[in-house]
Amino acid sequence: GVIYNDSITVLQFILVLIIWTLLVLILKFSKEHNRYIKLLVDGRPLTLIKDGNIRVEECLKNGISANDLMFKLRSNGIYKIDNVKRAILEQNGQLTLIEFGEENVKYPLIVDGQVNLDVLEVIDKNAEWVESQILEQGYNKIGEIYLGEYISGELKLYGYND
Incomplete structure (x- = not known):
């Protein structure tokens, strides 16, 4: 049998692989050519802190606990939330920080x-x-x-x- 199931034939297994590959390719093409599908699949950056204030509702809505937020801030060398002008959680889980008094924004306009x-x-x-x-x-x-x-x-x- 194929993989671990004797009831699946090689032809069925290949058919499933072809269907899965087509789905992935269609999704990839759709993401590259339609920004709404890209937004749906990849999501968007989230502003967690704005002008030194935590946006608690945004954090809770996206499953970010206070402990997770503080860990991400500490790992970026931030120990006081009042110093943060913006904290943006990227789609890949990284936190982009803009501190008060910082000249260069680390985020594309x-x-x-x-x-x-x-x-x-x-x-x-x-x-x-x-x-x-x-x-x-x-x-x-x-x-x-x-x-x-x-x-x-x-x-x-x-x-x-x-």
């Missing part, structure tokens, strides 16, 4: 043609500023931007056609 509104708020800018920067750097619209990093007060853009 534009990703795949979409502005991250949380980062925009952290750097104290607005949508009009982003649009003016895009036009100033020779792009016509935000959809042309693959990645935009805000570093030392400047927005560095990388377009899809660069």
Whole structure:
């Protein structure tokens, strides 16, 4: 028999493998070409701390205990929540921290043609500023931007056609 079950034939096993492979490929293709499916499958970053205040409801809704949150903060060298301007839990479980008084945001402002509104708020800018920067750097619209990093007060853009 195949693997550990004598009632499954080799043909049935191969058919299951083909179906599983097709499902994985369809999902991968869908994620690459539809941002809503990507958001559904991969999720989105979560803001756990904003302006020194823990967003308890967001933590509880996503199964993050106070102990887990404090462990992640301590492992990043943070021992006082009041020092944290933003704590963002990434899709892979890593915690991105932005402390008060920190000049450089460690998070991209534009990703795949979409502005991250949380980062925009952290750097104290607005949508009009982003649009003016895009036009100033020779792009016509935000959809042309693959990645935009805000570093030392400047927005560095990388377009899809660069």
